Amino acid sequence: MRVVLVLGLVGCSFSARTNGSEPIRDASGDAPDALIIIDAPDARMLADCPTPAANCTLLANTCLPETSCYYRCTTNRNWEDARVRCHDDGMGCLVTLDDATENSCLSAALQPDTASNRYWIGFKQTVTTVEPAGGWTWACGTSTFTPSPPWGLPPPDNEPNDLGGNEDCAAVVNNAGHWIDADCDSTLDYVCEFPR
Numbered sequence: 001m002r003v004v005l006v007l008g009l010v011g012c013s014f015s016a017r018t019n020g021s022e023p024i025r026d027a028s029g030d031a032p033d034a035l036i037i038i039d040a041p042d043a044r045m046l047a048d049c050p051t052p053a054a055n056c057t058l059l060a061n062t063c064l065p066e067t068s069c070y071y072r073c074t075t076n077r078n079w080e081d082a083r084v085r086c087h088d089d090g091m092g093c094l095v096t097l098d099d100a101t102e103n104s105c106l107s108a109a110l111q112p113d114t115a116s117n118r119y120w121i122g123f124k125q126t127v128t129t130v131e132p133a134g135g136w137t138w139a140c141g142t143s144t145f146t147p148s149p150p151w152g153l154p155p156p157d158n159e160p161n162d163l164g165g166n167e168d169c170a171a172v173v174n175n176a177g178h179w180i181d182a183d184c185d186s187t188l189d190y191v192c193e194f195p196r
C-alpha cells in the first residue's frame, strides 16, 4: 500500500512500517516497509500576520518573517500608551530585540520612514535604584541583548545616562540601531512585534 501524506510542519522525509498492529513478514522473515512519503515543503506554514491598526504599517517579509510580524506605528505616543496600543490593537507587544540581527534589520528597514528618527521598544527600567544601566526589563520576552558598546553609542554620547534623572524607557535612535534611555512621557513612533 502506498500512502502519501503531506504535512505542512515537518521538513523531512522518512519511511515506516505501517500495517496495523503487526508488521507483515515476507519469506525472509523481514517485515517489508510500507512507505510513507512526506513531501517536504520549503518553509513551514506561517500564520497570517494580524491586520495593522490604522496608524501602523506591517513590515511584510522585511525582517525575520518566519519568526515575527513587525509593525511600524507613526502616531506618536508615550511609552505606556504605545505598549497598550500594541496589545489592544492585536499586534502583540512593543518589540523585544533579541539579538543584533533583529536590531540591525529593523533599524535599517525603518530609517527612511520614521519621522522623528527614533522609536520606542519594549525595554523599560522597572527598578530605578540602579541608575542608569540597571533594572531594565522587557515588556514581553526575556532577551539579554543590548547593542555593543553599551547601548551602541560611544562616548561622549554615553547611553543610558538617565539625563535629568527621568529617563526610564528605551528607544532606538534610528541610524545604526543605537539605543537611548528617554523620558517615558516623550511621544515617539513605536514598533510592535507579533510572534508567529
Ligand SMILES: [Ca+2]
Pocket (backbone or CB within 6 Å): 068, 095, 096, 097, 098, 102, 193
Ligand atoms: Ca523579537
Ligand SMILES: [Ca+2]
Pocket (backbone or CB within 6 Å): 125, 128, 131, 132, 162, 165, 166, 167, 168, 181
Ligand atoms: Ca533611568
Ligand SMILES: [Ca+2]
Pocket (backbone or CB within 6 Å): 159, 160, 161, 162, 163, 167, 180, 181, 182
Ligand atoms: Ca538618555
